[in-house]
Amino acid sequence: MTTAPRATAPVSTDVAEIERALTRIVYLNSRVRQHDRMMARAGVPLDRAAVALLRQIADGEAVRPSELATRMAVEASHVTRQVQQLQKTGYLTRVPDPDDRRAQLIQLTPFGREAVERIRDVSCRGMQGALAAWSPEELQQLATLFHRMVDDFLSYSGEDEAREGE
Numbered sequence: 001m002t003t004a005p006r007a008t009a010p011v012s013t014d015v016a017e018i019e020r021a022l023t024r025i026v027y028l029n030s031r032v033r034q035h036d037r038m039m040a041r042a043g044v045p046l047d048r049a050a051v052a053l054l055r056q057i058a059d060g061e062a063v064r065p066s067e068l069a070t071r072m073a074v075e076a077s078h079v080t081r082q083v084q085q086l087q088k089t090g091y092l093t094r095v096p097d098p099d100d101r102r103a104q105l106i107q108l109t110p111f112g113r114e115a116v117e118r119i120r121d122v123s124c125r126g127m128q129g130a131l132a133a134w135s136p137e138e139l140q141q142l143a144t145l146f147h148r149m150v151d152d153f154l155s156y157s158g159e160d161e162a163r164e165g166e
Contacts, residue, residue, distance in 0.1 A: 038126070042118040046091075051119060053082050054091060054108065058116040062095055062105035091115060 028034065035048050046054070056071055057063060063071075069079040083106055086092040091112035097103040108116065131139060 038119065038122050042115070042122045044115045044119055046115070049078075050082055050086055050091075053079065054086065054112060054116050055119070057092070057106060057108055058113065062107035064097065064103060064105055068106070086112070 030048070035051075039046060039051075044051075052072065053068065056068060065079045065083055066076055068083075069076040072079065083092055087094065087106075090109055092106050093109050094104040094106055097105050134142075
């Protein structure tokens with residue numbers, strides 16, 4: 001069941017423009033042709049969901065599939081299917097959880113780590129080309145603000161979930 005947003009003060013013009021810009025970024029990043037070109041350049045034949053999962057794992061330690069599903073805000077069954085496919089193709093492996101031998105963690109294989117590195121390299125090179133006219137200070141400021149925004153979004157969504165449980 002969906003609840004209507006709470007009535008609050010009007011949304012500022014700046015926030016509305018940020019939302020519009022983020023929508024455009026998400027659209028640009030999710031285009032199939034863009035993804036296919038990037039995968040061809042990286043030499044990695046994976047779909048967007050598989051790449052997102054590999055990148056999440058690459059950003060941390062070995063992880064339980066259930067934790068990965070929570071981080072990615074998807075159903076555990078979705079992660080399980082992706083993990084099985086990525087394990088069959090050599091990108092992932094399962095290892096025993098040292099804290100609970102009954103559980104398993106998933107981690108990148110060397111082949112999987114190399115694939116993620118190639119994907120990131122192609123992605124960063126494309127971004128570097130697009131932002132070539134930006135000064136180092138502007139790039140640093142953007143990176144800082146993006147990280148701050150993501151942290152604030154994560155914090156706010158956690159508060160939202162806590163409120164829903166009340």
